Amino acid sequence: MAAPVITVSNKSLLHDQWQLLQPWFSYFDADGNPAVRYQLWDSGATATSGYFWTPTNAHWPANTTIDVAASDISNVWLRSGSAGGSETLWIRGFDGTDWSGWATFTFTTIPNSLPVATVEDQSLHVNQWARVSTLLSYSDANGDAATKYQFWDSGTAATSAHFWTPTNSHWAPNTTIEVSAADLANVWIQGGSTTGSETLWVRAFDGFNWGAWDTFTVASTNAKPVVAVADHSLHVNQWTRVGSWMNVSDANSDTITKYQFWDGGTAATSAYFWTPTNSHWAANTTIEVSASDIGNVWIQGGAATGTETLWVRAFDGTEWGDWDTFALTTTINTAPVATINDQSLHVNQWVKPGSWLSATDPEGDTITQYQFWDGNAAANSAYYWSSSNAHWASGIAIDVSAADLGNFWLHAGAAEGSDTMYVRAYDGTAWGNWDSFALTSTNTAPVATISNQTLNAAQWAQLVNWTAASDADGDAITKYQFWDGNAGANSAYFWTPTNSHWAAGIAIDVAAADLTSLWVQGGTAGGSDTMYLRAFDGTEWGAWHSFVVTTAV
Structure with a gap:
């Protein structure tokens, strides 16, 4: 009879990890006898070395023969050491008659790598809040998750940036702030109340060791808001909301809280500002308006032609931007022109007439609405459709706002024939002339x-x-x-x-x-x-x- 043979290769695990022993070795018996029990031996005697675990002993000491029934071998575990290092382990099997020779293998514990927590240098707007978790980058060579973090603030000025947590709304400088990884999303930095720069620190703990401190700079900044209004023209006595002309930006994405306006036109017939609190603001007066009310600020074109200079600036909650000047010219209005070429549709075909429409205004005024007219009253002739009327009768002027033009349809006639239709445009001041176009409804027999x-x-x-x-x-x-x-x-x-x-x-x-x-x-x-x-x-x-x-x- 032949003794059984145990085969096992050298193995390694990251520190403090568990591994079932059985998948690591193989048992062979030339006579086909199954193993009835195994013996194990651990030579690693240091306190930080790996060890065997069985249901009867949670930590087998080194240099001890561990006898395990074959039926229990699936319950034998190895735990890697708490520190890096290598040790020799043994295993042999018994087939009921003979023991195999001892099979040795080297069991290596891969040591812990210190975690790395870093934050790039940051620039925050004055008083701006930033969640630290969105700034922080964490890595661990062993793949260990961070369990906690520590922060440190060296900025001692009363106006400097500071850390915030649910347990302390303003952490004092030069204090170690310890936070569990689960609470990292609740750690904030607030930019200083004035511009300036300071150094902060962060490090991470992976459940075993603290990483090195990483320093980063937080600069508290503010960029003034910018309002730009291009030069514009209005027709005599024409109204417009000034907010529709304003291009507002803030490099820090601050919310604009208010605006100021100034009118340099002192002539009695010049343009002027209007607000709900003053229907005719005098020239050379600072007009202050909250941002929420900007939609209620209007300009009326002058009562006579001419040009004047107006000003505007914005406030971002911290400081006023520079004044921006723009010229407002009052002109005589010229009506817009809307045209549609003659068209041909299949009988009962639907189309958006806006896709045919060409509209121009000599002064570049925005077309605000259109009117359509159907000149054929026959029952089977073409007709207009809108969401408010599924079949517009002929001989009626149909108002359609420019914004709703895409929802306005034309239905070809139910029989072959030709209809005369009309269209005209409105530029906010005057209607243009009617333009007629022929709509021919056609069909090709099958x-x-x-x-x-x-x-x-x-x-x-x-x-x-x-x-x-x-x-x-x-x-x-x-x-x-x-x-x-x-x-x-x-x-x-x-x-x-x-x-x-x-x-x-x-x-x-x-x-x-x-x-x-x-x-x-x-x-x-x-x-x-x-x-x-x-x-x-x-x-x-x-x-x-x-x-x-x-x-x-």
Whole structure:
């Protein structure tokens, strides 16, 4: 009989990790005898070395024979050391008769790598809050998760940046601030109340060791807001909201809290500012408006033509931006021009007339609304559709705001013909002239064909297998008509579920969906029959197409 053989290779684990022993070794017995028990031995005697674990002993000491029944080998674990290092372990197996030789393997504990927590240098706006977790980068060569962090603030000035946690709303400088990793999202930094720079520290703990301190600089800054208004023109006495002209930015993304305006035009006929608290602000007066009220600040163009200089600036909660000047010129208005070229649509086709529309204004005024007019009152003529009226009657001016032009539709006539339609535009001051355009509703009749066919006497055939149909407009064929041109008693004939023998000389209506139910039977005697076919596209019938069915005997 042959003794069993145990084979095991050298192994390694990260520090403080668990591993089942069984997957690491193999057992072989030339006689096929199963293992009945195993013995284990650990030579690592240091306090930080790895060790065996069994259900009967949570930490087997080194240099001890550990006897384990084969049925319990799946419950034997190895734990790596708490520090890096290597040790020799042994294992042998017993097959009921003989012990194998001891198999040795080196068990290496990969030591802990210190965690690394870093924060790049940061720039915060004055009094700006930043969540530290969004700034912090953490890594660990062993893949250990951070369990806690420490922070340190060296900025001792009363106006400097500071840390905030739920337990302390303003941590004093030169204090170690310890936070669990689970609470990292609740750690904030607030920028200083004035501009300046200071050094902060951070380090991480991975459950085993603290990493090195990392320093980073926090600079508290502020950039003044910028308001820019391009030079503009208004028509005489025209109103506009000044906020629609303003381009406002802040490099720190601060919320603008208020604005100031100034009017340099002192003439009695010059333009002026209007607010709910003053319907005509005098020139050379500082007008202060909260940002929430900017939509209520208006400018009215002068009562006479001319140019004047206006000013605007913004406040970001910390400081005022620089004044921006812009020229306002009062001009005489010229009405806008809207045109639509003559168009052609398929019968009953829908289209957005805005896709055809061309609108211009000589002064570059924004078109605010349009009017449409339908000049044809016929019941089957084209008509306009909007969300407020599904079928606008002819002879009515239909107001459509420029913003809603994409929701305004035109439906072609239900029959072929031509309609005269109209459109004009409004620039906020005056309506332009009406422009007329012709809308032609067209349809191309469908084409249905069947090639000549041959059947045996009394043979049946489905017409759907012979029929070909097309429509140049892409309309769906809705029905067909068939006609038998031979009244002979022995001639071919049509069959449908409603009539088992259609007489000749009758138009037979068949819905397109029922075409599979239409059959033709060959004649009972030899000969040829001329039959006819045409198709309907929902608007009109196509031309009759003839085909010959020959009965072969």
